[in-house]
Amino acid sequence: MAFEGLSERLQKVFSSLKGKGKLSEDDVRAVMREVRMALLEADVNFDVVKGFVKQVRERALGSEVMDSLTPSQQVIKIVDDELTKLMGEEAVPLNKAPHIPTIIMMVGLQGAGKTTTAGKLAKYLMANDKARPMFIAGDVYRPAAIEQLKVVGEQVGAPVYDEGTDKDPVDIVRNGLKQAEENKNDYVIIDTAGRLEIDDKLMDELARIKELAHPNEILFVADAMTGQVAAKVAHGFDEQLDITGVVLTKLDGDTRGGAALSIRSVTGKPIKFIGQGEKLDQLDVFHPDRMADRILGMGDMLTLIEKAQTDYDAKQAEEMAEKIRENSFDFNDFIDQMDQVQKMGPLDEIMKMIPGMANNPQLANVSIGEKDIDHLKAIVYSMTPKERENPDLLNPSRRRRIASGSGRNIQEVNRMIKQFKQSRDMMKQMSKGNMNGLDQMMGG
Ligand code: GDP
Numbered sequence: 001m002a003f004e005g006l007s008e009r010l011q012k013v014f015s016s017l018k019g020k021g022k023l024s025e026d027d028v029r030a031v032m033r034e035v036r037m038a039l040l041e042a043d044v045n046f047d048v049v050k051g052f053v054k055q056v057r058e059r060a061l062g063s064e065v066m067d068s069l070t071p072s073q074q075v076i077k078i079v080d081d082e083l084t085k086l087m088g089e090e091a092v093p094l095n096k097a098p099h100i101p102t103i104i105m106m107v108g109l110q111g112a113g114k115t116t117t118a119g120k121l122a123k124y125l126m127a128n129d130k131a132r133p134m135f136i137a138g139d140v141y142r143p144a145a146i147e148q149l150k151v152v153g154e155q156v157g158a159p160v161y162d163e164g165t166d167k168d169p170v171d172i173v174r175n176g177l178k179q180a181e182e183n184k185n186d187y188v189i190i191d192t193a194g195r196l197e198i199d200d201k202l203m204d205e206l207a208r209i210k211e212l213a214h215p216n217e218i219l220f221v222a223d224a225m226t227g228q229v230a231a232k233v234a235h236g237f238d239e240q241l242d243i244t245g246v247v248l249t250k251l252d253g254d255t256r257g258g259a260a261l262s263i264r265s266v267t268g269k270p271i272k273f274i275g276q277g278e279k280l281d282q283l284d285v286f287h288p289d290r291m292a293d294r295i296l297g298m299g300d301m302l303t304l305i306e307k308a309q310t311d312y313d314a315k316q317a318e319e320m321a322e323k324i325r326e327n328s329f330d331f332n333d334f335i336d337q338m339d340q341v342q343k344m345g346p347l348d349e350i351m352k353m354i355p356g357m358a359n360n361p362q363l364a365n366v367s368i369g370e371k372d373i374d375h376l377k378a379i380v381y382s383m384t385p386k387e388r389e390n391p392d393l394l395n396p397s398r399r400r401r402i403a404s405g406s407g408r409n410i411q412e413v414n415r416m417i418k419q420f421k422q423s424r425d426m427m428k429q430m431s432k433g434n435m436n437g438l439d440q441m442m443g444g
Pocket of ligand 1: 108109113115249275277282
């Protein structure tokens with residue numbers, strides 16, 4: 001998962017503050033030295049780190065006092081605030097043209113993820129904006145690139161305009177735009193060529209496409225795994241093309257975080273989306289505040305909730321919340337939830353978004369697979385309706401019957417009932433709305 005390394009280091013730094021009644025200037029200085037090291041190790045741009053540390057130190061030593069927080073929690077809050085600022089404060093939506101089509105131009109180095117991201121964006125716009133996008137294949141140097149875009153187009157169900165590899169991309173874009181106008185496509189996504197590094201010929205071509213198409217968005221696609229190099233390259237593209245935003249890809253494989261933390265500061269342009277996997281639905285709107293919380297190990301409840309809601313009807317969610325409040329959450333609801341969870345994606349990823357779980361050492365050894373869920377379901381299905389509604393009925397002889405009925409052993413049944421009760425209690429805690437993230441992080 002993204003930012004593991006940085007998360008772990010920062011949490012270690014903060015846990016050294018645990019239990020301190022008042023922070024001396026020396027304490028703050030020592031902590032900031034560690035934070036600085038952690039950020040540099042995460043491959044964050046040097047100037048960005050310098051500015052960040054200065055800002056946090058000033059605020060931590062300043063007169064900022066909040067009665068509700070302990071001094072160490074206050075430092076964490078300041079770091080959280082400043083990390084958020086560093087990444088841009090708020091999510092910035094895509095620009096939209098006053099008249100159709102909105103034109104989005106994807107630019108970036110080869111292999112950064114332009115074509116994949118073009119497909120993800122189309123899918124996102126189709127789902128969220130009922131869009132009818134069209135792609136233009138503007139990378140004429142690699143026949144495979146056109147083929148790849150066609151595959152992506154087929155997967156999302158959007159047309160691809162191409163003229164093979166022999167024409168000037170500027171002409172292709174001109175003709176493509178004409179076609180989009182005839183077909184009344186509301187979005188046009190232009191895939192462009194990339195190189196292994198910035199060169200004049202490429203920039204010149206991109207500038208000519210820009211001049212012709214007047215895109216509403218020029219999205220620089222950056223590979224997060226390249227760390228602060230991504231910020232440097234983004235700066236280069238921005239100087240030449242005046243980009244409008246950044247999509248950070250491969251965040252799923254980025255344990256350090258240098259790109260996400262540097263790019264906004266270095267370019268002044270917002271990160272609009274993040275790619276978190278190769279699949280076409282693995283694109284998320286970038287929320288700086290949530291990302292900061294995640295880096296600090298407070299999990300990312302909001303993303304989790306949003307993810308759940310895409311598949312989960314709000315009314316059902318409200319009913320569930322009500323049940324948890326009333327403590328009438330039973331095994332039938334548990335099964336419903338398991339179904340929802342299975343729809344949401346890889347379970348271990350989801351677990352890590354829950355506050356306190358991100359760096360939970362117990363989680364490191366647990367991998368919950370689809371099969372495990374099927375086993376849990378088999379156990380629940382072997383209960384009588386009464387037992388499902390009232391877990392307290394489950395005495396040892398009923399448990400033995402359930403074990404043989406489901407083909408699982410008795411230890412497994414016991415464990416699952418125990419876990420069910422624990423999660424019910426935990427959900428009840430969470431539904432009371434107490435923000436225990438910070439406390440948990442400080443070790444209680
Ligand atoms: P392009 O040359 O810029 O068009 O890059 P591609 O779209 O061809 O992507 C290059 C490789 O990166 C492909 O193997 C993609 O599947 C992969 N890729 C793109 N985005 C992501 C992402 O968010 N996460 C991961 N893990 N892989 C990605």
